[in-house]
Amino acid sequence: MRKSLLALALASTFMAGCNTASPTNEAVTASSANAPAAELGSFGVDLSARNTAIKPGDDFFMYASGTWYDNYEMPADKTRFGAFTALAERSEAQVKAIIDDITSRSDLTAEEQMIADFYQAYMDTETINKRGIDPIKPTLTQIANIDTVEQLTQVFGEAWLSGASSPIAGGMWFNRLDPNQYQMSIGAAGLGLPDRSYYLEDSERFSQIRAAYVDHIARMLAFAGLDDTQARAQAILALETKMAEGQWPRETRRNRDLTLNQIERGDLAKEYPGFNWDSYFAKTGYQVPHLNVSQPEPIKAMITLVNTQPLSVWQDYLTFHTISNNADLLAEDIYAANFAFNGKILSGQEEPRPRWKRAISEMSGTQTLGFVIGKVYVARYFPESSKQQMAELVENLRSAMGERIDQLDWMGAETKVNAHAKLAAFTPKIGYPDVWQEFDGVTLTNHDLVGNIQQLRQFFNADSVAKELEKTDRNRWGMTPQQVNAYYNSSFNEIVFPAAILQPPFFDPNADAAVNYGGIGAVIGHEMGHGFDDQGSKSDANGIQRNWWTDADRAAFEAKADQLAAQYSQYEPLPDNFVNGKNSLGENIGDVGGLAMAYHAYKLSLNGKEAPVIDGVTGDQRFFLAWAQVWKEKRTEQSMLNQLRAGTHAPGRYRALAPRNHDAWYKAFNVQPGDELYLPEAQRVRIW
Numbered sequence: 001m002r003k004s005l006l007a008l009a010l011a012s013t014f015m016a017g018c019n020t021a022s023p024t025n026e027a028v029t030a031s032s033a034n035a036p037a038a039e040l041g042s043f044g045v046d047l048s049a050r051n052t053a054i055k056p057g058d059d060f061f062m063y064a065s066g067t068w069y070d071n072y073e074m075p076a077d078k079t080r081f082g083a084f085t086a087l088a089e090r091s092e093a094q095v096k097a098i099i100d101d102i103t104s105r106s107d108l109t110a111e112e113q114m115i116a117d118f119y120q121a122y123m124d125t126e127t128i129n130k131r132g133i134d135p136i137k138p139t140l141t142q143i144a145n146i147d148t149v150e151q152l153t154q155v156f157g158e159a160w161l162s163g164a165s166s167p168i169a170g171g172m173w174f175n176r177l178d179p180n181q182y183q184m185s186i187g188a189a190g191l192g193l194p195d196r197s198y199y200l201e202d203s204e205r206f207s208q209i210r211a212a213y214v215d216h217i218a219r220m221l222a223f224a225g226l227d228d229t230q231a232r233a234q235a236i237l238a239l240e241t242k243m244a245e246g247q248w249p250r251e252t253r254r255n256r257d258l259t260l261n262q263i264e265r266g267d268l269a270k271e272y273p274g275f276n277w278d279s280y281f282a283k284t285g286y287q288v289p290h291l292n293v294s295q296p297e298p299i300k301a302m303i304t305l306v307n308t309q310p311l312s313v314w315q316d317y318l319t320f321h322t323i324s325n326n327a328d329l330l331a332e333d334i335y336a337a338n339f340a341f342n343g344k345i346l347s348g349q350e351e352p353r354p355r356w357k358r359a360i361s362e363m364s365g366t367q368t369l370g371f372v373i374g375k376v377y378v379a380r381y382f383p384e385s386s387k388q389q390m391a392e393l394v395e396n397l398r399s400a401m402g403e404r405i406d407q408l409d410w411m412g413a414e415t416k417v418n419a420h421a422k423l424a425a426f427t428p429k430i431g432y433p434d435v436w437q438e439f440d441g442v443t444l445t446n447h448d449l450v451g452n453i454q455q456l457r458q459f460f461n462a463d464s465v466a467k468e469l470e471k472t473d474r475n476r477w478g479m480t481p482q483q484v485n486a487y488y489n490s491s492f493n494e495i496v497f498p499a500a501i502l503q504p505p506f507f508d509p510n511a512d513a514a515v516n517y518g519g520i521g522a523v524i525g526h527e528m529g530h531g532f533d534d535q536g537s538k539s540d541a542n543g544i545q546r547n548w549w550t551d552a553d554r555a556a557f558e559a560k561a562d563q564l565a566a567q568y569s570q571y572e573p574l575p576d577n578f579v580n581g582k583n584s585l586g587e588n589i590g591d592v593g594g595l596a597m598a599y600h601a602y603k604l605s606l607n608g609k610e611a612p613v614i615d616g617v618t619g620d621q622r623f624f625l626a627w628a629q630v631w632k633e634k635r636t637e638q639s640m641l642n643q644l645r646a647g648t649h650a651p652g653r654y655r656a657l658a659p660r661n662h663d664a665w666y667k668a669f670n671v672q673p674g675d676e677l678y679l680p681e682a683q684r685v686r687i688w
């Protein structure tokens with residue numbers, strides 16, 4: 001996912017549990033097994049969270065988690081809380097223990113010293129408050145001195161270092177036609193609100209947000225000592241509205257056919273004139289012999305704005321975003337002003353997170369010290385045996401997926417050969433990188449937070465520039481081990497599961513097998529499913545973007561995908577605000593397909609035997625309840641709106657409803673016609 005979701009552990013223990021399932025459906029209690037207790041409930045599901053007054057077929061999310069949902073009070077520093085949040089907080093506490101240990105000692109290694117210095121610099125509010133806005137003054141001065149479009153272009157080109165924003169953004173990724181090569185990708189960017197719809201929709205809700213945004217811009221400009229800030233803020237909103245008009249909707253931006261537009265550097269000025277590409281790239285350091293323009297028309301629209309909008313407005317735009325984007329690193333009054341809009345108004349967060357948590361978040365990224373911390377995290381919390389055990393579980397899901405491909409009635413033999421080849425070529429990465437990032441030459445201090453951030457930005461940029469023309473590094477990870485998440489990388493055809501997600505409710509070695517398959521098993525299936533979703537399926541076994549389908553099979557697949565998009569687009573979390581079924585389609589295919597793979601694997605693990613009934617809950621019920629409780633969550637209204645407009649995933653309460661596409665769910669919970677979630681068999685989407 002540059003960004004994306006899900007991961008895992010302990011499969012031999014897990015599989016041993018599968019093999020010892022009772023041969024009958026005789027009712028038992030969890031305690032009768034004389035096994036160590038599961039962390040959640042008696043067998044891995046929190047039955048007390050359920051609201052059994054609600055029929056599963058009417059609202060499976062509330063049936064599985066409704067009592068918890070009705071009684072849980074959102075902490076003031078949260079905009080969302082659920083299973084993912086709880087596990088992220090566990091990881092956060094583990095990282096805090098690591099940092100506390102390091103900062104209590106004097107005999108530190110070079111990497112431990114970096115951790116200590118960064119954390120202490122972040123926590124040194126006395127120094128930070130004393131400096132005010134001074135740490136970013138050099139950038140603000142540079143912006144104030146812009147008097148040509150050429151100079152403006154140069155500032156855009158080094159936004160990666162200053163933390164400013166730019167209407168044209170580039171990043172090094174992989175060549176989709178040759179994954180052994182790196183390739184710069186260029187797209188339109190630079191909006192301050194979560195999505196273009198926040199600028200363009202004419203409704204009271206969005207009008208109020210825009211009015212608050214103008215006030216926020218004015219407050220931030222005042223920190224730079226500017227006058228007439230309200231008028232300047234209105235001009236910035238007008239500029240960003242024009243930018244939003246020129247950008248593609250999110251569902252268009254995820255279409256990999258439209259975003260593959262490779263071009264040689266020498267042809268760039270001819271195809272996209274009016275922008276000094278040489279000056280722009282010179283500030284990045286990249287040679288960029290060839291590149292991909294992911295959004296051709298929007299890039300042209302941004303170039304037009306660069307050349308037609310007043311330089312003074314662009315200067316104010318850059319000043320505002322430089323202050324706002326760096327606010328977490330600056331004096332507390334600047335942070336508080338920024339939080340008042342981005343936290344309270346945009347997200348519904350009543351209070352900031354404690355400073356130590358913000359410090360851990362800042363230093364745990366892939367472009368800061370995330371892998372330095374991750375190395376210690378793995379040594380403390382992720383035994384080597386877990387990596388092998390997880391690998392076994394991944395292979396169980398791979399086998400189940402293979403059998404499901406063979407059984408597909410909508411896919412022909414020729415395409416099935418290619419699908420099997422892609423499945424066989426999946427590379428699982430589990431727990432942590434095999435090769436750790438080296439930090440040679442990085443020097444941090446315990447008293448200069450912004451300086452530390454700039455040091456790390458320069459280091460990672462130089463590292464990327466040095467590797468630009470080399471063969472791609474397949475040891476590279478896009479997430480740190482302590483991150484509660486997972487992803488699929490289509491260019492390497494790899495599924496990646498960081499260590500931190502291999503904990504309850506996703507995985508518990510003491511939980512019932514059905515629960516682990518419904519939790520982590522479905523997560524594995526979800527990531528495998530991304531290789532076969534509406535966009536991931538456009539790359540082959542070698543990660544090359546090409547059509548490996550027959551026309552008839554592709555048409556059949558897309559018809560099913562359209563049916564699923566329409567299903568999710570009917571969900572209305574907020575009045576007149578629906579799930580975007582097309583933008584979330586890849587994730588929804590991953591959920592529905594991953595659940596099918598996990599259920600198939602669970603049934604194979606029983607070796608033809610009946611699962612026991614535990615505490616009155618059947619094996620199939622435990623499987624689907626585990627899935628639903630993974631997606632247990634509560635959100636602020638503002639957070640829900642952000643997710644609907646800017647997120648690629650459906651909100652958790654609707655992800656919990658994926659089982660309505662599976663026949664076994666209907667049987668497990670006696671879902672009948674007339675129930676609100678009931679779908680006739682013909683309307684149940686069965687893709688993988």
